[in-house]
Amino acid sequence: MTELINKFRAALKARGIPAAFITDPADIRYLSGFTGSTAYILITGENAVFFTDGRYTVQAAEEVCGDMERVIVSRYADVFAEQGEKYSKILLQSGCPLGIASIIRSAGAQIEADVEETLKTMRMVKDAGEIELIKAQYALAAKAFLKSLESFKTGLSERDWAAALEYNIKTGGADGVSFETIVASGVRGAMPHGTASSKRIGPDEPVIIDFGSRQGYTSDYTRMVYGGSDGEVLRVINIVREAVLKSIDAVRPGVVCRDIDGIARDHISSRGFGEYFNHSLGHGVGLDVHELPVLNSSGGVRLEEGMIFTVEPGIYLPGRFGVRLEDTVLVTADGAEVISRGLDNYVYPPYGL
Secondary structure (H helix, E strand, O other): OOOOOOOOOHHHHOOOOOOEEOHHHHHHHHHOOOOOOOOEEEEEOOOEEEEHHHHHHHHHHHHHHOOOOOEEEEEHHHHHHHHHHHOOOOEEOOOOHHHHHHHHHHHEEEEEEOOOOOOHHHEEEEEEHHHHHHHHHHHHHOOOOOOOHHOOOOEHHHHHHHEEEHHHHHHHHOOEEOOOOOEEEHHHHHHHOOOOOOEEEEOOOOEEEEEEEEEEEEEEEEEEEEOOOOOOHHHHHHHHHEEEEEHHHHOOEEEEEEHHHHHHHHHHHHHHHHHHHHOOOOEEEEEEOOEEEEEEOOOOEEEOEEEEEEEEEEEOOOOEEEEEEEEEHHHHHHOOEEEEOOOOEEEEOOOOO
């Protein structure tokens, strides 16, 4: 933790800012180890102070790294005002609540927004401990999906499928899901974020299932469930599968994110479906399920060893069906390790058809 804080301090010093007030829960956990829901961290050139309230006295004592001063407060507004009075300029994160920013500004401090997203940029490269925790979530989510296949029956609703999967994720050991589970069948598959609905799943409908688990760190899978033989559906599945594999094959340190995105996009376009791939190729995965880097047409980040991100191209045909397939890769010294191999297949036949 000390190394991370010192790295952040160096960024503050380079920008001539005396203090930063950290409000993002994932960044707070990253710097301190604290897993509770309410806390803040002040970082200056000399100190790192952790603030929380009496509900978390014991938890903070157990979890927060020893290098931080721990302060139990009775009224957070007093803490915000105190920092605004004490420092001439304070760095605030882009997601800092307006109420907190207003109190700090009213107390006299000049606010500078962290448009560089310093901590989120630091979080792009995972250490060995983080990598193992993320891999554990991918193994857990994969087992939950395989166990859920017996519940994926036609005639049930998309919500029924999602509930079965989420039950197995939680009973498998996760604290919960990493995002709202997507189950999008038939024509609803043309909506990239078609969260599970009351629609009943018909025979031979292609179904997109996008899901993940969370226990501190997160996982993110997308697989298809399809037991039919429609040639067009199978063709689109194969095109998307090829785009995944071609993209992963190009991953290595030094490659720019937009170039990986371009490989998938060019392949899908060459098969006549370019206009139907309408989202970014991928995103980082870690404490948050959507992190930096972003793999899209403007992503200028160069890949580094230790980065973990998704590769998830899709084709969405309005009024017909959609296909998205997703793997997650760890950038290694000379290429990529696929950490989503707990589900080797991209397409699974549902039971009961």
